[in-house]
Amino acid sequence: MIEIKNLQKVYDVKRRQSFFHMTREKVVAVKDISMRIDKGQIVGLLGINGAGKTTTIKMLTTLIEPTNGTYSFDGIDAIANPDLVKRQINMIAGGERMIYWRLTAYENLWYYGQLYGIDNTLLKKRIEKLLQIVGLEDKADLPVETYSKGMKQRLQIARGLINDPKYIFLDEPTIGLDAVVTQDLHKEIRSLAKDQGKGILLTSHYLSEVEELCDYIYLVNKGELVIEGTKKELTDYVFARNRYVFSVRGMDKKIVCRLRDNLRMIDPESEVLFEDGSCTIISKAELSSAIAEFALKEKLVINELHKQEPSLEQAVIKLSKNLERKDTQIA
Amino acid sequence: MKYFIKVVLAESYKQHRNYFNNKMIYVSLFLWPLLSFLASYYSYKAFDLEESAISYINSGNILVFLLIGYMAMSFFRSVVQSAWRFSSERQSGTLEYIYLSPASRLAVLMGNALSSVFESSVVMLVFGILMIFYNRESLHANVVGLVVVMPIYVIMALLWGVFINACFLYSRDTDFLFTILEEPMEIFSGVKVPVMIFPGWAKLLSCIFPLTYALEALRQVTLNNSDLGTIKITVLISILIIVVLLAATLITIHIVEKHVRKTGNIILF
Amino acid sequence: MDLKVMWATMKKEFQIRLRAYPIDFMVGCILTSFYTTLGAYLMYHYFFRQNLASDFADLTGTSDYMSYAIVGSLLYLFVVRTCLNVSRRLITELREGTLESLMLAPFKRTSYFVGNMLLQTVMTFLETAIATVIGLFFGLRIHDFCLWKFVIATILSLYGFFGLSLILGCVMIYARDTYISQNTLFAAIFLVCGITFPKEYLPYSLQFLGNIIPVTDGLTLMRAAILGGMPSDRFCIIALRFFVLGSVYVISGLPLMKRLEIIALEKMEG
Numbered sequence: 001m002i003e004i005k006n007l008q009k010v011y012d013v014k015r016r017q018s019f020f021h022m023t024r025e026k027v028v029a030v031k032d033i034s035m036r037i038d039k040g041q042i043v044g045l046l047g048i049n050g051a052g053k054t055t056t057i058k059m060l061t062t063l064i065e066p067t068n069g070t071y072s073f074d075g076i077d078a079i080a081n082p083d084l085v086k087r088q089i090n091m092i093a094g095g096e097r098m099i100y101w102r103l104t105a106y107e108n109l110w111y112y113g114q115l116y117g118i119d120n121t122l123l124k125k126r127i128e129k130l131l132q133i134v135g136l137e138d139k140a141d142l143p144v145e146t147y148s149k150g151m152k153q154r155l156q157i158a159r160g161l162i163n164d165p166k167y168i169f170l171d172e173p174t175i176g177l178d179a180v181v182t183q184d185l186h187k188e189i190r191s192l193a194k195d196q197g198k199g200i201l202l203t204s205h206y207l208s209e210v211e212e213l214c215d216y217i218y219l220v221n222k223g224e225l226v227i228e229g230t231k232k233e234l235t236d237y238v239f240a241r242n243r244y245v246f247s248v249r250g251m252d253k254k255i256v257c258r259l260r261d262n263l264r265m266i267d268p269e270s271e272v273l274f275e276d277g278s279c280t281i282i283s284k285a286e287l288s289s290a291i292a293e294f295a296l297k298e299k300l301v302i303n304e305l306h307k308q309e310p311s312l313e314q315a316v317i318k319l320s321k322n323l324e325r326k327d328t329q330i331a
Numbered sequence: 332m333k334y335f336i337k338v339v340l341a342e343s344y345k346q347h348r349n350y351f352n353n354k355m356i357y358v359s360l361f362l363w364p365l366l367s368f369l370a371s372y373y374s375y376k377a378f379d380l381e382e383s384a385i386s387y388i389n390s391g392n393i394l395v396f397l398l399i400g401y402m403a404m405s406f407f408r409s410v411v412q413s414a415w416r417f418s419s420e421r422q423s424g425t426l427e428y429i430y431l432s433p434a435s436r437l438a439v440l441m442g443n444a445l446s447s448v449f450e451s452s453v454v455m456l457v458f459g460i461l462m463i464f465y466n467r468e469s470l471h472a473n474v475v476g477l478v479v480v481m482p483i484y485v486i487m488a489l490l491w492g493v494f495i496n497a498c499f500l501y502s503r504d505t506d507f508l509f510t511i512l513e514e515p516m517e518i519f520s521g522v523k524v525p526v527m528i529f530p531g532w533a534k535l536l537s538c539i540f541p542l543t544y545a546l547e548a549l550r551q552v553t554l555n556n557s558d559l560g561t562i563k564i565t566v567l568i569s570i571l572i573i574v575v576l577l578a579a580t581l582i583t584i585h586i587v588e589k590h591v592r593k594t595g596n597i598i599l600f
Numbered sequence: 601m602d603l604k605v606m607w608a609t610m611k612k613e614f615q616i617r618l619r620a621y622p623i624d625f626m627v628g629c630i631l632t633s634f635y636t637t638l639g640a641y642l643m644y645h646y647f648f649r650q651n652l653a654s655d656f657a658d659l660t661g662t663s664d665y666m667s668y669a670i671v672g673s674l675l676y677l678f679v680v681r682t683c684l685n686v687s688r689r690l691i692t693e694l695r696e697g698t699l700e701s702l703m704l705a706p707f708k709r710t711s712y713f714v715g716n717m718l719l720q721t722v723m724t725f726l727e728t729a730i731a732t733v734i735g736l737f738f739g740l741r742i743h744d745f746c747l748w749k750f751v752i753a754t755i756l757s758l759y760g761f762f763g764l765s766l767i768l769g770c771v772m773i774y775a776r777d778t779y780i781s782q783n784t785l786f787a788a789i790f791l792v793c794g795i796t797f798p799k800e801y802l803p804y805s806l807q808f809l810g811n812i813i814p815v816t817d818g819l820t821l822m823r824a825a826i827l828g829g830m831p832s833d834r835f836c837i838i839a840l841r842f843f844v845l846g847s848v849y850v851i852s853g854l855p856l857m858k859r860l861e862i863i864a865l866e867k868m869e870g
Contacts, residue, residue: 011594058595061431065592082592086433098424102349114341115434117334159428355780366787369806373791376801377665378643382651514635524642533642 002037002060002167002199007069009055009223029055030066031223037167040197042189044204044214052223053203057169060201061091074166087116089167092160094175096152101145105136105155108144109162116163123162130158134188150181157188167199168192174209182209189213243308246291247278248300255298262294263287278304338434342442350416351450360409361454368401371523384528387555392469394462399549400522402452402459403484407520407542409451410444410492411512414499417443421500430591436584437493440500444492469554476552476559483569484545490576491541497583516540521547541576544569602711609715617723625684626727633677633731640669640796641738659798661829666739671826672795675819677731678724679761680786685720686713686765687782690857691772694864703861710854717762744828749835753821756842760814763849766857773860789815814849817842 009030015023030052037043047053058064059071062082071078078085099108106127113123131137134154144152153173160168170189174182190213192198204210210217211231219226248255256279260272263281270283281287288307295302350356372394380390388396420426429439463470495512517523519533520542527547529537537543548565551557559566590596644650644665657663689712693699732740771781792799792810799810810816817838824830824838 009595055595063427063430063591064595083433086431089431091428091431093424098428100345100349100425103345107345107348111341111345112428112432114337115429115432115439117337117434163432355777358780358784362784363787366784366791370787370791370796373801374640374643374797377653377656377797378648379651379653380648383648384646514632518635518639518642523639524647528646529642530646 001039001072001074003072004036004060005034005070007033007056007059007066007071009052009059009064010067028223030059032069033218033220033223033225034069035218035225035228037199037201039166039199040193041216042193042200042202042214044202044210044217045220046203046207046210046217047220051220053220054171055223056220057091057171057201057203061089061169062086087163088165089169090160090163090165091169091171092156092173093170094153094156094172094177096149099144099152099155099159102143104141104143105131105147105158106140108155109158112159112162118163126162126164127158130161133161134158150177150184153177153181153185157185161192165198167201170200170202172204173202174204174206186213241282241284242287244281244283244287244291244305245278245308246281246305247303248295249303250300251277251279255300258298259291259294263290266290280308335435335438338438339442339445342439343446346413346417346443346446347450350413351446357454359412360405360451361458364401364405364408364455365458367517368397371401372397385525387471388525392466392471392554395466395469396550396554397523398459398462399553400546402455403488403546403549404517404520404522404542405452405455406448406485406488407491407516407545408513409447410488410495411499413443413447413451414492414496417496418499418502426500436588437581440493440496440580440584441489443496444489448488448492471556472553473556473558476548476557476562479559479566480548480552480562483566483573484549487541487545487569487573487576490573490580494576494580494583497580497587501583501587516542519543525550541569541572544572602708605707605711606715606718609712610719613716613719617719629677629681630727630731630734632680633673634734636673636676636796637670637735637738640673641666644669656798659800661824662743662827664739664741664743664827667741667743667827668823669796670735670738670740671823672819674728674731674735675757675815675822676790676793676795678728678757679764679789679815681724681727682717682720682758682761683765683768683785684782686716686762687769687772688778689713689716690769690861690864691776691778694773699861700865703865709858709861713762713766713854713857717758717765721758742826744826746825746828749821749825749832752839753818753825756839756846757818757822760818760842760846760849763846763853764814766853767849770853770856770860773857773864789813792816794819812845814842814845817845 007030008028011027011029013025013027015025033052033056035043035045045053045056055064059066062078062085065079073085073088076084100111103111109127109130110123113127118126128137131140134157136151136154136158139147139151144155147155157173160170173189174185177185186209189200189202193200202210202214214231216228216230218228246259251274253274256272256274259279259281260270263270263272263283266287267283267285270281270285270287273280273282281291288305291305292302295305375393375397380388380393383389383393420429515536519529519537520526520540521529521537522542525547526534526537526543544565548562548569551562551565650665652663652665656665660668662668690699693702768781768785772778775781788809789795792802792806793813793815794810799807799816802810820830820838821835821842824835
């Protein structure tokens with residue numbers, strides 16, 4: 001089990017004001033994050049850019065040292081023993097970089113295998129098996145530059161498994177991939193956790209990916225945990241609130257007031273926000289027909305009425321704006 | 332130790348596959364030094380070679396004198412180019428994966444230097460040896476001296492490579508290092524003009540290049556039949572340089588490792 | 601020649617330089633010239649104690665080795681700087697993604713390249729001046745300055761270098777490479793064009809190569825204008841030969857460049 005408690009990272013940034021003058025500034029990348037990853041579990045780490053995701057992953061992979069907090073890795077103090085941890089983890093990042101394009105798939109895996117000091121007989125077997133798992137056994141001896149995006153990504157996965165890690169950090173693994181390849185990868189990731197019992201941390205910009213894969217989700221913003229919980233708990237809170245966009249000809253505050261009164265009869269907690277001549281309605285209840293009926297009754301000409309799928313960005317922005325971490329802790 | 336060697340070999344094999352599969356690379360590694368060598372050789376013709384300030388250099392062995400200079404330099408220079416390529420792994424992201432592994436950093440740097448030092452210089456080396464063989468009557472070699480000097484020279488070139496690799500890997504301003512390491516090294520370490528006859532200020536500058544000592548020792552044992560007694564100071568300085576280079580590299584690696592973990596930034600200088 | 605295009609090109613380039621002058625390029629080139637001079641200085645004064653080969657004066661028309669080598673290194677600096685700029689122009693546009701929009705405009709390429717060349721010339725004169733001052737410290741002396749010869753040598757050299765830049769530019773676009781092609785050419789020029797020693801010392805094949813690169817004759821003319829030692833009729837014959845050679849480069853370079861632009865654009869898609 002990986003467990004971090006109150007992890008914090010403060011960078012000391014030097015800024016050159018002029019040739020002779022240099023000022024030092026403290027930049028807080030991660031303010032306070034606690035989380036845990038169990039074996040066989042897929043944990044999601046969500047956040048908008050600059051939320052502190054990358055720094056958190058780098059601390060978890062021992063690439064950087066936290067300023068404060070504790071990090072226990074299967075009972076080992078990971079901050080004091082980064083080398084012990086490095087043998088048992090690996091990272092898989094999205095994109096086409098991070099592998100040698102002029103080397104073949106086999107050569108790439110062999111090279112990284114040597115860096116982990118794996119015995120050559122064992123390594124050979126493992127490479128063959130991994131290539132088979134990611135479906136590259138036929139192309140193993142072709143240079144990576146001839147591969148498609150999806151193939152390079154699959155090679156990344158094989159590379160990340162070369163030392164048979166107990167824990168894997170997946171940093172936006174499906175970025176830029178098409179739907180079919182993404183589905184295959186999802187299957188792979190799930191099997192790593194469920195069949196092989198590996199602990200996985202996944203970061204992603206795609207809400208659906210996190211929804212589909214993760215057993216437990218952490219949402220960070222500005223270096224702090226905003227909310228955490230199981231998929232069910234989070235969906236109830238963030239994802240299950242419906243958003244409607246509604247506008248009519250000659251929309252004004254009076255109409256909005258009447259609409260609000262009308263909808264509150266169905267869901268007393270519903271919110272109606274009026275901006276730029278159109279309203280956004282947020283509610284747990286299904287309100288499309290009620291809104292349509294309201295327009296009919298008031299003899300209004302509808303310009304726009306549709307249900308909005310909540311995006312991750314919206315959820316994060318809204319949550320970080322409105323909620324204090326302590327109040328929102330569901331788990 | 333076995334693990335260390337494993338990483339060294341893997342790294343040099345990777346460099347070999349990654350950079351030397353392009354034939355054009357040999358243009359830069361062989362054609363340029365060759366053209367430069369020829370230009371130096373023909374520029375000597377403007378002078379009366381029998382009147383040189385060094386007693387053992389004459390029109391008969393000036394070609395070999397210069398060839399040894401260029402061959403030796405090709406070893407020392409190749410590492411600069413390869414280090415420059417290695418530092419590009421920072422941008423391509425593969426360096427992060429190397430840092431993610433528990434592999435010895437020294438082994439990685441050494442593997443890279445090993446591949447570049449030998450691979451980059453092999454064509455020049457073969458060419459030089461053939462030319463020297465062709466002009467073998469101008470040699471005046473001390474075999475014992477040569478046997479001692481050769482390994483010292485190779486280890487020095489290798490460690491110079493490791494050290495330069497470390498500098499390039501952790502430095503933002505690699506162009507600056509290029510400016511220092513290319514042309515000044517050619518002039519001040521005595522590739523074309525022997526250091527011995529330099530004016531004082533130039534001699535002082537030449538001290539900082541390990542190639543100076545390697546070259547001096549190599550030429551003394553091949554052209555002047557010098558025995559170990561004659562060149563013992565040069566040899567001792569060379570061994571000292573080897574120790575200093577190794578220590579400097581280890582210290583750099585250690586500092587960088589600490590720095591990286593603290594700032595998340597691999598650039599130190 | 602379309603002066604409007606030429607002027608606009610110069611202005612655009614000048615603005616780019618003003619904002620981000622490639623100072624490291626400039627320093628690098630001046631340093632190269634400095635090191636070449638220093639190398640010659642050490643060889644002449646310390647290694648061979650000022651003993652020149654007996655045929656040196658006959659071949660070069662001067663017995664002042666330092667001035668001979670410094671003029672060579674200065675002109676070499678000039679060639680490198682102009683070639684670097686003009687040849688790399690199109691491939692830079694290609695890399696920065698402005699080539700397509702540039703090709704869309706129906707303008708004369710000649711003006712575009714001449715504009716680049718002229719601006720670069722002005723800039724390079726400045727750098728060469730700095731290098732000349734350094735050269736004076738190492739013993740550059742003007743023995744027999746002749747103004748009309750100097751003017752002719754300068755104009756013809758620019759013409760020849762321009763032609764060379766075009767051809768080099770074609771090679772760069774075709775090979776999609778700047779690093780290997782430019783440095784190979786520069787190393788070759790340094791060897792065969794008589795930069796620090798008379799090309800007559802070279803074997804015949806390399807001498808021939810030197811004769812067909814439009815730098816060698818320019819250098820001979822320039823030395824004659826500054827260091828003297830060449831009768832006027834001989835000067836005129838070499839000047840004429842140099843003009844013909846430069847014309848071959850320019851006349852074949854411009855259409856070839858146009859052809860390669862098209863290839864470059866096609867390659868961009870694939």
